[in-house]
Amino acid sequence: MENGSITIPCTYTYREDLPTDTQYTVHWGKPEGQYCLNIKEEIINSSGNVIGKYKGRLSKVQDPTKKHKEFITIKGLKRLDGPIICCEVTRTKDSSEYTWSDNYGTYLHFTGDQSISQLDELIAVPGEEITIPCYYPQETTQADKTVTWYIGDKELCALNKDTIYTSDEPHRSNGYSLINFPTDVSLRIHRFVGSGFTQYCCQVTTINGTLTSRRATELVSVDSAASSQFIVNQPNNIIADTEGSVTLNCSYSYNSDRDVLWVNIYWRINSTHGSYAYHPYQEMVHPSYRGRTNITGSADLHIQGVKKADNASYYCFVMIKRCAGPNQYLQTISYGEGTRLIVKEIPAESLKNLIIISISASAILIILCVVLIVLKATGIICKKKRRPSDLKVNMNDLPDKDGEMCEEMPYCEISIKSPEQELADDNDEVTGQGEMESRRTVDGEDGEDESPLYAKLNKTKLEQKNPTPHPVQGEEIVYSTVLGPTSQYEVEI
Structure with missing residues (x-):
């Protein structure tokens, strides 16, 4: 561009x-x-x-x-x-x-150029059907065109002149055909058997002229003779869950005194002739895997968004290009014995139950939170404070100052003294008498805390927080039960 x-x-x-x-x-x-x-x-x-x-x-x-x-x-x-x-x-x-x-x-190809392009190389396993793509401008898709494929041993198509297919005489092209003429002029080799010529070139001729690919596509045949010095290893089985991701491992070793120029990795599905789960050229990847696979490490296949349909065998192919002399190189391919991917699908009923339980639990928590907020806002809940270190509430430790037993609720005043005792204390000049009486009640013979707590509800202060009118004037006494960590108290309010 x-x-x-x-x-x-x-x-x-x-x-x-x-x-x-x-x-x-x-x-x-x-x-x-x-x-x-x-x-x-x-x-x-x-x-x-x-x-x-x-x-x-x-x-x-x-x-x-x-x-x-x-x-x-x-x-x-x-x-x-x-x-x-x-x-x-x-x-x-x-x-x-x-x-x-x-x-x-x-x-360099620029957008709008009238030119044909091809892939640099493709792997070829003897006996498989192979498609060699040919990409050309959309302007040349009209039916009045001639498509010709050439074969040779040169990388430049200008040097390869042996015709193997022409759309003008398709019946003479035994073993070859076009994928979908005239819209797709890629070459289909019905059964690859291997030959001394490995470079394939595409040419399209229209009324506007002839377009020829500059560089050929090389078919690199799997070499069984290379297995002794080129080994590819894969695990037998790998288990994965649907909707998750999985990595299929692949490693290889290559023994040669030739320098390696580069390495390409390919993964095929179900057989060594199968479609590609991964290919360096994305257009060669099967549509159901396109965008979901990539290579991690040196040759491992990573699959995202695992589906039940991914339950298959996967074959790792490794192509190595090595130096063979000045301006010369050789390409060698080997592949592993395959890895079986076992996809475990969560049963629909179990998944449904899990969703229902999660929604129900969330709804219950929300309702409880709302109830607690309402109860606290209306002053119904008045929590008695205790020290975090206390395992049991000791009534002797309760102060006799009003208002210290509530959480910032000035309208709720708690005391260990009954209303009668407080009235008597107001008239009694002797201090400590009421407290001693309370302690005798608390520390009974069985050691249990049996003294009640008294809470006074000051409606004047309550109405300042909650202006709802109350029909009864003055103070009222109600009874409630306060549960501590180890004891139960009756609270007189």
């Missing part, structure tokens, strides 16, 4: 036994023609300097996890920045230099 940005990686390898004073530098440029063999315009030179029109828009970063990998990011993209970006590596030892590069570079 114009005015957008793009990041292009460059991965390279070299012999580790070369002298330590050998230096390597990465520089970038645009080629003359379709190949990166002849650079006509430098973007970043061998000194690491950004050239000309790319100044201020281009940055270079080395991958911190791999010493043989660098990236460039171009901002504010323009059509003149393309169409091909090449990466070159120069090795310097003393006064000698050697430069090598990727032959074909990275091709």
Whole structure:
């Protein structure tokens, strides 16, 4: 997209036994023609300097996890920045230099370009049916067009000329067909058997001209001979619950003296020929898994939102690209024996009961809270204070000051003295007589607290908090029961 940005990686390898004073530098440029063999315009030179029109828009970063990998990011993209970006590596030892590069570079596609694109590679298991996608502009979907597929051994489609299918003569294309001509011109291989030619190219011709994919799709066949040096391991079974997530483990080991350039991971469903639960290209993932799967760790498959339909076997495929010489590489694939995912579904009746219980419990709690708030607001509840450390209420510890036994309720006054005793105390000059009498009542022979608590309800103060008129004037006496942690008291109010 114009005015957008793009990041292009460059991965390279070299012999580790070369002298330590050998230096390597990465520089970038645009080629003359379709190949990166002849650079006509430098973007970043061998000194690491950004050239000309790319100044201020281009940055270079080395991958911190791999010493043989660098990236460039171009901002504010323009059509003149393309169409091909090449990466070159120069090795310097003393006064000698050697430069090598990727032959074909990275091709920049802009929105609105009239061009065809294909995937770089696909894995192929002998005997399976394979679809090779071909993406082309929607303007070319009219029926009056010819679709041709070519095969060869070159990455550039301009070099592959052997025709294997043409829509003008479909009856002559034994073993091949198009997915849904004319809207989908992807190639279907009915039964892959493997051959010396592995590169497939798509071409579409209309009244407006011919469009050909620049780079071919390589079919990488599973190599049974590689199993001795390339092993993929999976667990036999994993159990998961519906609506949750699960991770299917996969590990691999590879023994070779060749440097590994990169690794791709694939997961297939039910068989080694099955659909993809995960693929580096999202368009290849089965619709029911698209957006729900990703790779964690080195090769583990993580599935989100597990469904009953996910109950299946999953096969882990690992593709390794390794160096085979100057500007040459080989790709090897191996796969595991499969992991059975057992999905446990919560019974509908149990789920329904769980929901009902949860709703009922919540409703009861809400009702209780409302009742308690109403009772406290109307002054019906008057809690007697006690120290947190007290395990049992001791009547001897109760103070005889009014108002200390309620929680900030000035209209509720509690005392251990009866109204008669308080009246007598007002006329009695001898202090302590009433208190001694109360203590004799509290500390009975059986050690139980049997003395009542007396609470006076001051209606004048109560009406200041709750202005509802009361029909009876003065003070009233009612009886209630107060439950303590270990005792029961009768409270005379």
